[in-house]
Amino acid sequence: MQALEPVATMQLSRSFTVLIISINTLVAGCQTTSGVRTALEGEPSRSVASLTGASIGMQRDPAITAVLREISAGRIRDTDSILVSFGTRHTMSDTLSATRGIGAARRFLHARLAGYSRECGGCLRVEYDPAMIEVTRHPQRPMVNVVNVLAWLPGRDTSRVTVIGGHYDSCICSVDRFDFTSDAPGADDDGSGTAAVVELARVFSLRFPRGLESSVLFALYSGEELGLLGSTHLAARLHAAPFRITAAMTDDIIGNVVADDGRVDSMSVRIFGADPDNGPSRELARYAWAMGITYTPGFTVFPVFRLDRVGRGGDHSPFVTLRDPGLRFTERLENYKRQHLPTDRLADVNFEYVAKVARLNAATVGAMASAPPPPDSVVARRDQASGGQKWMMTWKAAPGATGYEILVRRTTSPTYETVTSVGNVTSYLLSDQLDDVWAAVRSVGANGHRSITVAVPPPAFPPR
Template sequence: MLKPSIKLLKLSMLAFACSASSGVIAADMQYKDQQNLHDIAASVSAERIGSDIQTLVDFGTRHTLSETKSDTRGIGAARRWIKAEFEKISAQCGGCLEIIEVSDTISGEKRIPDPVEVVNIVAIQRGSTEPNRMVMMSGDIDSRVSDVMDFTSDSPGANDNASGVAGVIEAARVLSKYKFNGSVVYAALSGEEQGLFGGKILTAHAQKNNWQVHGVLNNDMIGNITGINGVTDNTTARIFSEGTRVVETKAQARTRRFTGGEVDSASRNLARYIDTVADRYIPNLDTMLVYRLDRFARGGHHRPFNDAGFAAVRIMETNEHYDRQHQDLRTENGITYGDTIDGVDFDYAAKLTSLNAVTMASMAWAPAPPKDVKITGAVKASTSFSWQKSNDDTIAGYKIYWRYTSEPQWQFSKYVGNVADFTLENVVIDNYYFGISSVSHDGFESPVVFPGDVGSFDHNIK
């Protein structure tokens, strides 16, 4: 085993060698693009987010089974207001948003026994060169109290999840001022508390329409900074991501057993990408990569997308307060229960909304992740890669990443130009995990793709 000082020197030398590689993006272009992303982060308004949360709370309840005819109460009024907000935003950008309702009638389920139309409100900002390549931000419209079937009692759902929906609307306001190569999708989903039905419906719609969804950023509770554990913290957030795909075949699992990749699914490398965005562009925010589909034995609306093989993660606060989740409004033994707006920190919700907006902008400006990435190097001194060279003229080239297998984030990288294969000399395949990203002429990068089926961003990989 290397002594710490020797190992540190070895790491430093390797990092220096990587940084000295040819084909570095021009400094002025890199600064310009970084500034665009900083501008997007700074444009998110905590005041507007707070106002939107208040409006959603004022609908009384947004339970999936609640009133749909009233203009002032129930989920019907809430989703019509959300649609109207998207329409206002679209009008200000010259009709840049395609606003659709994606719905289905659900019945015969434990939490939806009688027929109910579950309606998602979705706004699509089409990309100029790859309109079918998409990155999506989602939040949940519906709310609940202690009894999941109680659809008449007041259920403010201020943090869970008016905060997420308000973030989606605000991201649309900010990003609609820009034009992107790929498409950005803003989704307000219904039916989450009754069984993730809105996500299932939108996932089916995406599959039917052959959407190339390269990332779903599900925002579920992004406004609370004081946890049940007594910790108050507005500087951290969690990103939950699954490991291997649930749709993995036996043949793929066998390959993975011998080549690795248990912590390098597309979802997990999407999470690493978001973590990198936080470090570079979101002041005073440290994101925690949680290697789990969701919180222990719990679920969220990214799961239906994961179930279909899409890259999807959950973004949320670090310290939850369970007295403010799924609770009847009441005070018992001096403890106040209920998800009311006084438990939401608008500045924090804005910070996490900025994280989403910058991530989506970066991905939509960047080229698509590389396809058909392959790796070889068994019993050799060097590691070789190949991938499908894209005909996308926005691509300047590709970058190889690698890290020690025990490390959570990519440590080393080498820009290799616009080629379809490359060999890292004297870098032994056994000691590292590797990946490839696409790089645009302006310096935007795609998420890193781990070689083989395990890391592909193509959800249809078989």
């Protein structure tokens, strides 16, 4: 792999700012004006902290940049238009017709992914993922065959997997949730996300036919509109295997750029990262935010620090429930007059915008799948010799890591403000008072890719 390219510090998105301090100030004083010290006093052998902005020290990989260039808005449109042509993709709709219903849709998706696999010499493992699931929201609680369509790109470490998905089922739920015969085009919800994931499978198989450091799973879910049925099944299946879920992300409703009042926004996207603030989903949100600044700086990532929109849900949620890092990508300007209705038409989807979201997806997926696993068993203990002002951080070595970095932010900062390279060690005496800040550690691979951060103190989750 080619050497990674450093990325200049950039300002956070419109809604967030961080204190910008020169590197010279940090070298001279080893602390920011916020009072957050980020280098050990008296240890010049360790790299001093650098202020990073929301890019949090990430570097650009030319191989991933090449993937982004391959993404085609025209191909995404073609996939979405074929999905819309099936009339309805309701999970309970016709499964036998070749031209209408959920069965025709899943066979098309399987065939398209299988075609990409043939083109890369069989690098993608394409499969149906069926499960008989009770539809508990239906008054009669029927059992329905819910079938996900999956494409695996195996990595060198097949025990770890990054999941990127979208749901291919549709509905006119705002009229009748269980009407499975009327047209439900679902061009934006979620033909747009499904088509983006299909395109990601194509470009990753094209550029990385031998895979990355860990596996990538391109997941097309069914049953989302009836209660996240397909994603709940897949999350449970992956845990039972067991796989280690590096991240589970979903593209859901990523094609509209015009609000009902006429406002237009084709240059930003929301990402939703669940609580707690030091939990894996929030750390994943910071990672994806950094990828946007690193690889797609003209396309603003707008972080929203909650699980999902108010009163809504998505296919990342079952993974979040299992304490995996989960994230949702969604357009900035949703129009609820065109969701779960016959008015969710292809003509209202902006496919150049969908391609921009897909490029952000590709940067995030590619970087995560190229990185070593994050450090395990991260612990911070108050250092008694310093009177409790310093903290000893320890962790278990991560396979494939050649070094580690310590990141620090104020508790009021949305993302990390400083990064310190500490070398290939498994402990570090943090000179910051951890009572006042968040600290985290991440692995760095020989290829320069960084893992997701693991924060201390560790997150507190409610009982399952």
